[in-house]
Amino acid sequence: EMFNITVFPVNDQSPELKTKRLHLKVLQGDVSMLGAENLKVEDLDNAPAELKYTIVSNPNNGYLAMKSNLSVSIKDFTQADVDSGKVWFVQDGSSSSGVFYFSVTDGKHRPLYKLFSLEVVPIALVLVNLTDVVLPQGQTSVTITDTQLSAITNGKSTNIMYEITQPLKYGHLMIGNEQVTKFEQADLYSGRLSYHLTNITASSDVLEFMLFTAEDNLTGQVLNITVKPLVQIV
Structure with a gap:
């Protein structure tokens, strides 16, 4: 059974x-x-x-x-x-x-x-390079690249913009043939941005700027531009 x-x-x-x-x-x-x-x-x-x-x-x-x-x-x-x-x-x-x-x-x-x-x-915008720009004496212009100025962000908005907050005293910035007060990180990577000295008696200039993305900003930054003498006086 x-x-x-x-x-x-x-x-x-x-x-x-x-x-x-x-x-x-x-x-x-x-x-x-x-x-x-x-x-x-x-x-x-x-x-x-x-x-x-x-x-x-x-x-x-x-x-x-x-x-x-x-x-x-x-x-x-x-x-x-x-x-x-x-x-x-x-x-x-x-x-x-x-x-x-x-x-x-x-x-x-x-x-x-x-x-x-x-x-x-937190979203962070950080300068990873802020190195003096050196202009050899006798030259009136110098390229500014990411070697001197570079920033990174962990945010979703990766387009980093720079804006001059005080006019340069002895020169100006240019991209191609156009004078600018704003530029992007991409301009620094590509070598499109340059500083042009208009007062040849000046020994230095100061670029005061802020940088920002759509999500964050960093204010009160300074990049020094120095004219380097061709002959060093001992």
């Missing part, structure tokens, strides 16, 4: 947090995926799609959204959503880091409550 015996497993395992550090780093004003390396809960009795997260307290510096619609904030998602890269954090542009409070449950056991930290990397 044969009996068919069906064993129904008991859902006796509660969700277990596998992530050691609940943390995500995001650039100021940018978006970043919240992946399984940032948030991972496992349950021996339930598939990832059955492990449901709920945002109890919203982030104070942005919001969570689905990749398919980053303009709409969400309150609920599953571990399967996280595993497949669908959950993203949209940073609001503020420079402050933040947190959100969440719960996760398999629908049977008591929810697990945790705090998740959101670290904001």
